[in-house]
Amino acid sequence: MFKEHTLNTTEIIDLIQKNTQIEVKASENSYDASIIVEPKDVLPVMKFLKLSRDLSFKVLSSHTAVHDGEDFKLFWNLLSYEHNLETTIESSVPVVSPQIQSVCKVWKAADWLERESYDLFGIQYIDHPDLRRIMLPEDWIGFPLRKDYQSPEGYQDIENSRSEIDKRFKP
Amino acid sequence: MKSLVNQVDSDGIVLTTIDKLLNLARANSLFYMTFGLACCGIEMMQTGGPRSDFDRFGAIPRATPRQSDLMLVAGTVTLKMASRVKRLYDQMPDPKYVISMGSCSNSGGLFQGSYSVLKGVDRVIPVDVYLPGCPPRPEALLSALIEVQNKIKNEKYLRKN
Ligand code: SF4
Numbered sequence: 001m002f003k004e005h006t007l008n009t010t011e012i013i014d015l016i017q018k019n020t021q022i023e024v025k026a027s028e029n030s031y032d033a034s035i036i037v038e039p040k041d042v043l044p045v046m047k048f049l050k051l052s053r054d055l056s057f058k059v060l061s062s063h064t065a066v067h068d069g070e071d072f073k074l075f076w077n078l079l080s081y082e083h084n085l086e087t088t089i090e091s092s093v094p095v096v097s098p099q100i101q102s103v104c105k106v107w108k109a110a111d112w113l114e115r116e117s118y119d120l121f122g123i124q125y126i127d128h129p130d131l132r133r134i135m136l137p138e139d140w141i142g143f144p145l146r147k148d149y150q151s152p153e154g155y156q157d158i159e160n161s162r163s164e165i166d167k168r169f170k171p
Numbered sequence: 172m173k174s175l176v177n178q179v180d181s182d183g184i185v186l187t188t189i190d191k192l193l194n195l196a197r198a199n200s201l202f203y204m205t206f207g208l209a210c211c212g213i214e215m216m217q218t219g220g221p222r223s224d225f226d227r228f229g230a231i232p233r234a235t236p237r238q239s240d241l242m243l244v245a246g247t248v249t250l251k252m253a254s255r256v257k258r259l260y261d262q263m264p265d266p267k268y269v270i271s272m273g274s275c276s277n278s279g280g281l282f283q284g285s286y287s288v289l290k291g292v293d294r295v296i297p298v299d300v301y302l303p304g305c306p307p308r309p310e311a312l313l314s315a316l317i318e319v320q321n322k323i324k325n326e327k328y329l330r331k332n
Contacts, residue, residue: 136287137251144286151286155250160290166283 006084007055009033015055020048027090034075034088042091043101049078049089050106056082060107065117067147072098072121093123095146102128120145193328197240198320199229201268204239204259208246211273214306215245223309230316236262241319242296243312247275247282248289260296268322270315271298274305281305 007015009026013035016024022041027034037045049057057078066073071092079086093100102125103110114125115134122143125131133140139156142149153161203225207215219225219232233239236259248256260269271292274280279290292298299322302315 149286151284156254158250158253158289159294160250162283163278163290166290 009035009087012055012085012087015052016045016048019052020044032088034090036090039091039093039100042089043103043106045089046076046103046106049087054083055085056080057085057087058082060103060109060113063103063110063113063117065121065123065145067095067121067145068092070095072123074100074117074123076103098123099126100124101126104128119143122146190327190329191324194324194326197266197328198323201228201230201241201316201319201323202233202239203230203241203243204236204263205232205234206243206245206256206259208244208248208252209275211245211275211306214309215243215272215312218309218312223313225313225316228313228316228320236260237264239263240267241316242267242269243272244269244276244292244296244298245272247280248292248295249287250289251287253289253292253295256292257295266326266328268299268319269296270300270302270312270319272302272312272315273307274303277301277303 013024013026016022016035022037022045024035024037024041024045027036049055057080059079059081060076061079062075062077064075066075071094073090073092076089077086078089091100098121100123102114104114104125105127111129112134114123114128115130115132117123118125118128118131119133119136120143132138136144137155141152144151153159205215207213217223225232230241236242240263242260242263244256260267269292271277275282275288276292279285279288282288283290289295300315300318302311304311307315
């Protein structure tokens with residue numbers, strides 16, 4: 001196998017800034033270096049990452065969210081097979097108005113991934129072609145992976161509260 | 172109780188009741204619905220395999236509720252699935268039996284704190300045999316099947332009510 005120099009996070013950031021004039025920065029205290037992007041800049045940055053010849057991140061391998069205090073942190077894991085690169089894009093939206101541009105137009109794979117974070121966190125993806133729940137039933141109330149979520153006592157006519165034995169149990 | 176075969180005299184005559192004869196036939200032709208919902212489903216398939224061989228007790232998998240007598244709820248029942256479980260149970264012809272296989276289907280198991288998991292399948296359908304384990308071994312599932320057979324053999328099928 002031939003060895004070739006692969007770009008590191010700083011070089012990717014330089015490329016983004018040089019070509020799109022958008023301010024992005026590297027995350028500081030994370031195990032895996034990621035690139036922090038303002039929510040309004042996510043779509044143009046993603047377009048550049050995919051279409052740029054030096055990067056060609058053609059694969060969106062995962063997208064997920066984390067409820068962190070006042071914000072939802074969003075992560076996109078990107079792969080470039082052509083240049084043997086991988087990177088993580090990070091952004092955050094406030095819990096009170098969790099809105100962000102959908103990246104479905106860039107990667108088709110984002111469709112179901114975004115539906116999943118809509119299902120579990122209630123993040124609204126602007127311009128998503130079909131933003132419905134994907135795993136929970138359509139008439140489910142609330143978004144379960146938010147920290148302030150209360151488990152329901154039942155669903156439709158099914159009673160699902162904790163049993164007496166379970167209530168007595170003290171760990 | 173002597174089994175029927177041992178009662179056969181030299182002239183080949185057995186005296187028994189219609190109930191017993193019918194129950195014997197019913198107990199040994201339990202068609203179960205393949206209903207693997209999670210990891211317990213894998214163990215159920217294993218029980219159908221050659222080593223433990225469910226079929227030798229007359230239990231044959233059917234892929235439709237309309238042809239089955241026994242529902243084997245093998246795995247985690249989510250709230251989304253619960254109404255389907257009930258519906259499939261309603262589609263089975265009487266008389267019907269249910270084995271709740273594994274901790275998940277007995278009580279929600281290790282997922283009972285979850286928002287989306289039903290805390291015991293007996294909240295939607297009646298259960299005949301609860302089989303503990305996570306997952307129960309194939310031998311345990313066989314013994315649950317034999318429990319159901321014993322239950323059937325002691326029923327007064329023709330004289331219900
Ligand atoms: S009881 Fe255990 S093995 Fe069975 S479905 Fe639940 S977690 Fe899986």
